Amino acid sequence: MxxxxxxxxxxxxxxxxxxxxxxxxxxxxxxxxxxxxxxxxxxxxxxxxxxxxxxxxxxxxxxxxxxxxxxxxxxxxxxxxxxxxxxxxxxxxxxxxxxxxxxxxxxxxxxxxxxxxxxxxxxxxxxxxxxxxxxxxxxxxxxxxxxxxxxRVRATDGGLVAVASRSHRDAATEAFLAWLGVSETRCVGSSLKFCLVAEGGADVYPRFGPTMAWDTAAGQAVLEAAGGAVFCPEGKPFRYTPENGWRNGAFIAWGASRPPIAS
Missing domain, CATH: 3.30.540.10 (Fructose-1,6-Bisphosphatase, subunit A, domain 1)
Known part of the structure; x- marks a missing residue:
C-alpha cells in the first residue's frame, strides 16, 4: 500500500x-x-x-x-x-x-x-x-x-456553554455570544478550545480574530470526528484551500446544537 x-x-x-x-x-x-x-x-x-x-x-x-x-x-x-x-x-x-x-x-x-x-x-x-x-x-x-x-459532542436543549480565547477576545466575539444568549463562557488557550467542545465540555467556540491554518486544523479534525462541525459565519464549511491561504478567516466551531447562522 x-x-x-x-x-x-x-x-x-x-x-x-x-x-x-x-x-x-x-x-x-x-x-x-x-x-x-x-x-x-x-x-x-x-x-x-x-x-x-x-x-x-x-x-x-x-x-x-x-x-x-x-x-x-x-x-x-x-x-x-x-x-x-x-x-x-x-x-x-x-x-x-x-x-x-x-x-x-x-x-x-x-x-x-x-x-x-x-x-x-x-x-x-x-x-x-x-x-x-x-x-x-x-x-x-x-x-x-x-x-x-x-x-462525543453533547446534546443540549438548555443554555449553551461557549469557549473562547483566553487572550484574543474581541467585540465581534462578545456580540455573537450575546446574540446566542450563552449561559456560561469558559476561556482557555490554544487548540484546547476545539477539544473542550469535542468532549462535551462546551457547545460552541466562535473565533472572529486572526488565526492560522496550523492553529486550527488538528482541533477541527478531532471535533468533527466527535460529531461537531466548523463553519464560516455565513454557514459554509470551513476549509483549507489555496484560495484562503494560510491565514484563516472567521469561523464558528459547533458541538451538537447549531442554531441558525446569523446573517
Missing amino acids: TTGSVPPASLLGPLARIAMAAGAAIEQVRREAAMGLVEKPDGSPLTDADLAADLVIRAGLAEAAPGIPVVCEEGAACEDMSAPRYFLIDPLDGTREFVAGDADYTVNIALIEHGRPVAGVVFAPRDGRLWSGAEGCGATRQDGAGPARPV
Missing part, C-alpha cells in the same frame, strides 16, 4: 506517538528554563521548544508516512496548499502561554485531504492529555498512561 492510499484512521497511532515525543521535547526545554526566546517578524514569539518539537515531528512523519508533504508553522512560507494530501502541524500552539508559565499549550498534527482535515491529534504536554480523531472512526481522549476513551 502506498503512503497516499493509507486510510486516515490508520495514521492516528503514529501521529499520537509523534505528538507525545514532541511534547516531551517541549517539556525538557521548559524544565531546563532555557527557552531561547526571540520575536518573529510578525511579532509572535519563537522558542527553542518550538524548534525542538518541529524537528521531532518532521523526523517522525518522514518515517511514519514518507511521501506525504509536511507543512509546518515555521516553514509554511515556502509551502503551498495545492497538494491533495499533506500534514499540517503546529509544533507548539500557545507559545505565549508556554512562555508565561501557563499550561494551555499543545502539539497539533493534522492530515489534510483536498482542503479537509480528515485526521488529527492534539497533545497537551503539561498534563499528558491526548485527543485523537479521524473521519469515520470517532474521537478519543487519553489521560497520561490511562486508556483512551471515546468522546
